[in-house]
Each structure stands twice: as structure tokens, then as C-alpha cells.
Amino acid sequence: xxxxxxxxxxxxxxxxxxxxxxxxxxxxxxxxxxxxxxxxxxxxxxxxxxxxxxxxxxxxxxxxxxxxxxxxxxxxxxxxxxxxxxxxxxxxxxxxxxxxxxxxxxxxxxxxxxxxxxxxxxxxxxxxxxxxxxxxxxxxxxxxxxxxxxxxxxxxxxxxxxxxxxxxxxxxxxxxxxxxxxxxxxxxxxxxxxxxxxxxxxxxxxxxxxxxxxxxxxxxxxxxxxxxxxxxxxxxxxxxxxxxxxxxxxxxxxxxxxxxxxxxxxxxxxxxxxxxxxxxxxxxxxxxxxxxxxxxxxxxxxxxxxxxxxxxxxxxxxxxxxxxxxxxxxxxxxxxxxxxxxxxxxxxxxxxxxxxxxxxxxxxxxxxxxxxxxxxxxxxxxxxxxxxxxxxxxxxxxxxxxxxxxxxxxxxxxxxxxxxxxxxxxxxxxxxxxxxxxxxxxxxxxxxxxx
Ligand SMILES: *Cc1c(COP(=O)(O)O)cnc(C)c1O
Ligand SMILES: [Zn+2]
Numbered sequence: 248x249x250x251x252x253x254x255x256x257x258x259x260x261x262x263x264x265x266x267x268x269x270x271x272x273x274x275x276x277x278x279x280x281x282x283x284x285x286x287x288x289x290x291x292x293x294x295x296x297x298x299x300x301x302x303x304x305x306x307x308x309x310x311x312x313x314x315x316x317x318x319x320x321x322x323x324x325x326x327x328x329x330x331x332x333x334x335x336x337x338x339x340x341x342x343x344x345x346x347x348x349x350x351x352x353x354x355x356x357x358x359x360x361x362x363x364x365x366x367x368x369x370x371x372x373x374x375x376x377x378x379x380x381x382x383x384x385x386x387x388x389x390x391x392x393x394x395x396x397x398x399x400x401x402x403x404x405x406x407x408x409x410x411x412x413x414x415x416x417x418x419x420x421x422x423x424x425x426x427x428x429x430x431x432x433x434x435x436x437x438x439x440x441x442x443x444x445x446x447x448x449x450x451x452x453x454x455x456x457x458x459x460x461x462x463x464x465x466x467x468x469x470x471x472x473x474x475x476x477x478x479x480x481x482x483x484x485x486x487x488x489x490x491x492x493x494x495x496x497x498x499x500x501x502x503x504x505x506x507x508x509x510x511x512x513x514x515x516x517x518x519x520x521x522x523x524x525x526x527x528x529x530x531x532x533x534x535x536x537x538x539x540x541x542x543x544x545x546x547x548x549x550x551x552x553x554x555x556x557x558x559x560x561x562x563x564x565x566x567x568x569x570x571x572x573x574x575x576x577x578x579x580x581x582x583x584x585x586x587x588x589x590x591x592x593x594x595x596x597x598x599x600x601x602x603x604x605x606x607x608x609x610x611x612x613x614x615x616x617x618x619x620x621x622x623x624x625x626x627x628x629x630x631x632x633x634x635x636x637x638x639x640x641x642x643x644x645x646x647x648x649x650x651x652x653x654x655x656x657x658x659x660x661x662x663x664x665x666x667x668x669x670x671x672x673x674x675x676x677x678x679x680x681x682x683x684x685x686x687x688x689x690x691x692x693x694x695x696x697x698x
Pocket of ligand 1: 370371372403404471502503504505506507508509565566611613614641642
């Protein structure tokens with residue numbers, strides 16, 4: 248794999264290449280975002296059919312590390328890591344769920360949910376973190392001194408960082424906004440031995456602090472300003488077309504907070520197109536919570552400007568971000584992909600989760616934002632009912648049990664949620680008659696509903 252190469256370069260177009268083993272996050276010329284660029288000329292020596300075949304041959308097999316769906320695309324993701332330095336927990340290969348029943352309810356036959364939360368730490372963050380922590384291991388192997396790796400997080404990035412660092416034997420430091428993440432998300436980095444800093448601020452405050460510390464103390468920064476993570480996350484787009492035998496869907500709907508994931512999705516599609524792996528692009532819809540919607544506001548002004556806001560509290564806590572790091576990349580992606588942005592209120596996202604759950608899913612609140620956005624985009628005719636639509640589910644619902652239980656107990660008054668799809672336990676004496684009555688009541692109610 249020696250011929251394949253990749254490096255950091257300025258996303259805004261300044262000259263200069265920087266090796267992936269250099270500790271660098273922003274362009275030294277303009278201070279803007281970096282991106283990982285691949286030596287496309289070498290990759291293009293092989294036709295698209297070669298790459299499709301290679302990726303299929305490796306997909307979910309056992310040859311280390313290529314069974315991981317991130318490392319199975321290694322030439323296109325991060326060719327500079329030795330296989331021995333890869334830190335992998337068998338990423339990707341997540342279910343592409345045919346949402347037959349939910350789709351039928353909204354008139355869309357071809358609705359699919361990419362279950363990125365069915366993964367080692369329960370969110371898509373694993374896809375990027377395997378690349379970043381593998382690069383750290385490679386750098387240490389090459390003699391770079393990295394005393395610790397740190398991130399600010401709305402909960403899932405820190406869980407992923409802690410797990411991969413624990414496996415690699417590297418100290419993780421996580422900056423969390425106090426009382427703004429779920430119990431499971433707090434527990435995960437604790438269990439994996441991370442240094443957990445619980446700070447009296449919001450995510451944007453944590454982000455500012457971690458950047459300052461990393462800059463001064465030579466600690467490696469693991470937030471998505473570090474564009475290595477984007478390389479792993481872009482395999483979402485590769486894997487989902489792979490799961491359709493390399494056919495491109497019409498729409499991808501994705502929840503957005505810091506906006507690294509939508510940028511990754513777009514990069515994956517564009518590189519596949521450049522290599523002849525696919526021959527067209529999908530359209531992309533980003534879904535934001537009404538309480539944290541800077542991209543939606545920018546979309547309403549045709550992306551003429553992008554202004555950070557102060558994010559308000561939302562049940563979709565992982566996307567409660569007012570000053571997204573990858574705003575500029577996301578806007579570039581949306582312009583290229585005929586993109587749109589839709590937003591969801593707390594009521595809409597909570598009901599969307601419960602409605603999806605009734606059809607067999609177990610959605611997290613962020614996926615609920617995406618579903619609620621989808622319902623609106625269908626209603627207004629932006630997405631046609633005949634189109635093939637994929638919703639990116641970003642985390643496992645089990646990480647958000649407080650939210651889900653709060654909904655069914657009707658305890659989400661702080662967010663003014665009135666649960667339309669509530670399902671409560673029926674408390675009964677242990678008597679056969681009472682149990683029989685309860686079952687018959689439910690069956691009757693169902694029959695009334697279906698007519
Ligand atoms: C990180 C995260 C997001 C947002 O992804 P960005 O890349 O920050 O836009 C959405 N949902 C969940 C569950 C997340 O953990
Ligand atoms: Zn620059």
C-alpha cells in the first residue's frame with residue numbers, strides 16, 4: 248500500500264501539504280480548517296470496478312484490519328498507518344434497516360435507516376475515532392511524544408475517544424458540559440479510565456477550553472476540527488451505497504450539530520464519484536433542532552452568511568451546538584449536493600422518536616430530529632414519495648433512556664413535550680382476570696385504530 252498517500256491541506260485552498268503525522272489542526276497561512284487530501288492520481292490508476300470489488304471482498308471478513316468497514320477502505324481513508332498500529336473494534340457494517348412500516352405511514356416505500364449507532368460505543372463517532380487513535384499510535388511509534396489525547400464532547404465523542412484510547416493504552420481526557428449529557432454517556436468514559444472533566448459550561452465553552460489547553464500543553468486534540476475523523480466518518484457514504492450494490496440513493500437525511508458528519512458524508516460521495524465508484528450524487532438534507540439551528544438560519548438566507556448562535560437546551564443534547572466547527576465545510580457540501588436544511592421542535596423530535604419506535608426502531612433523539620425533518624420535507628414536497636431516502640441514525644437509543652422514559656412517563660414538561668405516542672406500563676394485581684382484561688382492551692384498541 249506504499250504508493251497510496253494522503254496529507255493535510257488547507258480547506259480554503261492555501262498552498263502547502265502537511266504530513267498526517269504532524270500535530271496540526273488549522274491552516275498556518277489563513278487559520279482556517281484543514282482537510283485530508285488523497286493522492287487521487289495514484290488511486291485513479293484503478294477503475295471504479297476494482298475498488299467496488301476490493302471493498303466487497305473485504306467487507307465484514309476476518310483479515311486484520313480489513314474486516315472493519317473503515318479499514319476495508321484503507322487506501323481511500325488513511326493509507327499511512329501500518330496495519331500493526333491500527334486500533335480497531337470492527338467498525339461499520341451497521342444494519343441498513345428497511346423502514347417498511349414507518350415508510351408506509353408517510354407514503355414512502357423506499358425508506359431506509361442506516362443504523363450507525365449499532366457500534367462499539369453506540370454512536371457513529373467510532374468510525375472517525377478509529378482513524379484518529381490509530382494515527383496517534385502511528386505517531387507514537389514514529390517517536391512523537393503525545394502525553395494524552397483530549398476532546399470536548401456532547402457525550403458520544405468522549406465515549407468513543409475513551410474506548411479507543413483505553414484499547415491503545417493512551418490517556419484520554421474528556422471535557423464535558425456538566426448535567427448536559429446522559430447517564431450512559433457519562434458512565435462510558437469513566438468506565439474506560441478517561442480523565443473526566445465535568446465543567447460548568449455548555450459544549451461551546453468546553454470546545455474553547457480544550458483548544459486552548461491542547462495548543463499550550465502539546466496534548467493531541469480529538470475534536471472534529473481534527474480532520475482525520477472525517478476520513479473515517481466518510482465511510483458511511485461508501486458503505487451505504489455498497490449495501491445497495493453500489494446504487495446511489497436519491498436523498499440522505501442526517502442530523503447536524505458540529506457539522507463534521509455531513510461534511511464527511513459529502514466528501515465520501517465526491518471521492519467515490521471522482522474514482523468512478525459511483526456515477527451520480529444524492530441530495531442531502533441536514534436536520535437541526537430548533538433550539539440549536541445556526542445552519543438552518545444560514546440556509547434561510549441562501550447561505551449568504553453563517554452566524555454562530557447561543558444554543559438553547561434541547562433533548563437532542565448531542566447537537567446542542569451554536570458555533571459548529573465545520574460550518575464552512577457543511578455549507579460547501581450542501582451547495583454541491585443541492586442540499587436543504589430543516590428543523591424540528593422538541594415536540595416534533597420527541598413524537599418522531601416514539602412514532603419510529605412503534606414501527607420497530609429504537610431511536611435516539613437526534614435520529615428523531617432527522618425523522619421529524621423528513622416528515623416535513625415529504626409534506627412540503629421537497630422530497631418526493633417515490634424517491635429512495637436514507638436516514639442516518641447517529642446513536643443507539645439505549646444511550647438515551649432518560650429521555651425515552653421521560654417521554655412515556657409524560658415528564659418532559661421542561662421541553663413542553665406532550666407525548667402523543669405514550670405507552671405506559673399497566674399496573675395490575677397478579678390476577679388472571681385482570682391480565683386477560685388488559686390484553687383484550689389493548690387488542691380492541693388496536694382493532695379500532697386499524698378499522
Ligand atoms: C456527534 C453527534 C451528532 C452530530 O454530528 P456532527 O458531526 O457534530 O454534526 C448527531 N447525533 C449524535 C448522536 C452524535 O453523537
Ligand atoms: Zn489556508
